[in-house]
Amino acid sequence: MKKQGSYLKSPDLLPIAYKEKTIGTLGFSLMWVSMAVVLAAFAIGGAGVQSLSLGWVVLATIIGSVAIGLFVTIIGDIGIEHGLSFPVYMRAPFGTIGTHIPSIVRGLAASCWFGINTYFGATAMNGILNAMFEFNNWLICFFIFAILQLVNTALGIKAVERFTDLAAPVIIIISAWMYTTLSDQALAQGRGVWNWIESPVTGGAAITAFIVVIMSNMGFWATLAADIPSISRFIKAPKYEKNWVKRNKSALVGSVVALPLTQTFMVIIGGVSYIAVKNYDPVVALQEAASGFVLGILLLMVVFAQWSTNISANLIPAATIFSNVGGPKVPFWVGVMIAGIVGTLVQPWSLFNVIIPALLVIGGILSAIVGILFADYYLLRKRRVNVIELYEEQGQYQYFHGLNIAGLLSWIIGGASAYMLSTYSFVVGFLAGAACYYVLAKYWWFQKYKQAEIENPSDEAYLGITVGREWTIKTEAEIVPVQNDQPISVD
Secondary structure, X not given: OOOOOHHHHOHHHOOOOHHHOOEOHHHHHHHHHHXXXXXXXXXXXXXXXXXXXXXXXXXXXXXXXXXXXXXXXHHHHHHHXXXXXXXXXXHHHHOOOOOHHHHHHHHHHHHHHHHHHHHHHXXXXXXXHHHHHOOOOHHHHHHHHHHHHHHHHHOOHHHHXXXXXXXXXXXXXXXXXXXXXXXXXXXXXXXXXXOOOOOOOOHHHHHHHHHHHHHHHHHHHHXXXXXXXXXXXXXXXXXXXXXXXXXXXXXXHHHHHHHHXXXXXXXXXXXXXXXXXXXXOHHHHHHHHOOHHHHHHHHHHHHHHHHHHHHHHHHHHHHHHHHHHHHHHOOHHHHHXXXXXXXXXXXXXXXXXXXXXXXXXXXXXXHHHHHHHHHHXXXXXXXXXXXXXXXXXXXXXXXXXXXXXXXXXXXXXXXXXXXXXXXXXXXXXHHHHHHHHHHHHHHHHHHHOOOHHHHOOOHHHHOOHHHOOOOOOOOHHHEEEOHHHOEEEOO
């Protein structure tokens, strides 16, 4: 008979061994460069220069992207320390069944972004084919582009890393060309890119506009701040390193240096595109600023940029989540295909006009999860995790029928608070989620359901790479019968 609880032990969700950590500092930084080229970043710049000068938009972007980079690194320690993915660790603050609720929300959001970026890349692909062969059918391009990305992602993390290594320098080249060309085009129309504002605002309205830019930048990457463990578990880190900064050096360089630099430049491109042609979509801007072979090469670079972004930021997290929900019957590659289907069914070509409001709302909802993860991992468990129990249906994280009510209530409160104060969405959601969870878990839920790592705060028993441990989970294949037909785990 199949062992109960084995659905928690899907091979794709087991802790990553030390030898499987293949992403170094440069690799993770290049991954961020490739991930940060997205329509949302261009939209933030284009929307920002409508009421603020580009200089103020840039300052707000730097503040927002550095801040979210820190949040990403802080939560990413879960993956680096214990080799755990986002949906697996979520069993701690939400329960073995409860983890599916917020995880599916994140997976659906990632799938939608996959669809949006695929549409963006498909329009560039269509532009290339139109210029070369007078072919004009973006929908066919959409399906071709989607299939290529899904196959690439299904091949695994190493294939992803190799592709981002190629895409990153391509992105830098196209960005530099676009800035120079569009700036000249704007200047020819009498619009200096660093001082032109479409509808200037002052006083409180200017402050609000500035904060919206900050929160928009944070809101987009709130998705990755929540489930960064699904990627960070593959990042190289030294064993026996107790210093948090040194242990997370690769993650810090990528998230606090590479992300802000790339994000800021993409926002600038979006702003300059809007100033030059009154449209923040760089595909439209490119088609007005270039032609012939040059246009074809630049549009091809846009396709590469969306490809690499989708793989790392959207398909991998979504596929990992769907695989967790489905158990062993839904391997990683099936999760990839599910993400692709969802991203297509939402008709992403109709979502452009609501990107900025959506960033604020989605960012707030997901920031509450980031707050809960922070409170659970750092404030309550002190980075110690009873990892073996995360894979047991009747273990300590089973709670009440698989639900951690403290986590679910905190998510509702944090998400609702962020929605009501959407201008400050990420900050409000994070603080409300973290505070509610800390109080409810510490003084109520964990009084009812004792947690071994809290009751016995042993580093040797419950830390991972800091004490040189690689967590090993026994699967059914490693269970053998012994006397009296009682199973025992093979050492």
